[in-house]
Amino acid sequence: GAVVSQHPSRVICKSGTSVKIECRSLDFQATTMFWYRQFPKQSLMLMATSNEGSKATYEQGVEKDKFLINHASLTLSTLTVTSAHPEDSSFYICSALQGIFYEQYFGPGTRLTVT
């Protein structure tokens, strides 16, 4: 149990375009999902907390107008990187909260390259 999927796994886009990443909890309902970004050899950086049916809570320094998060159902959250730039190239990982101990289960990640 506790399987989280992400799509796409890899995406290359041109500077100025927008990219949507989907995160799905496959075998459980997740009222809370998290979006992280990880640069090579660095720790996970929490970008935002996504709660189903309400607005996402963004971490300090993360532009909410650039990184649009929608958590429209209990099994799906989406992250849209708008007007992407090369510095947005990174590994984006979602996780979903499941269980009584608040353990997070991670999706496989999406590697975004902006050219």
Added chain:
Amino acid sequence: GQNIDQPTEMTATEGAIVQINCTYQTSGFNGLFWYQQHAGEAPTFLSYNVLDGLEEKGRFSSFLSRSKGYSYLLLKELQMKDSASYLCAPMDSNYQLIWGAGTKLIIKP
């Protein structure tokens, strides 16, 4: 502030035992997680400790001392596939995980 301290890198031999230490400081505490992350992949859940003591799960065990702000992950009978980064992540009073850079474990034959 909130802080995680783990060794940056460790090397061990296949078949041996290795202990990865973690000290932490957080605003409140709601347990501590260990995750494994292979290069280029997302983290996977290994263990969770909320009370003091040792939790054993197969080849992996995790220990917690809340009064010392200290945890360790013990890996036995090391296999080559255990080469990965190991992330110690305490959960603060807001139920947020605090992430450090992790410990890169290199297993040699």
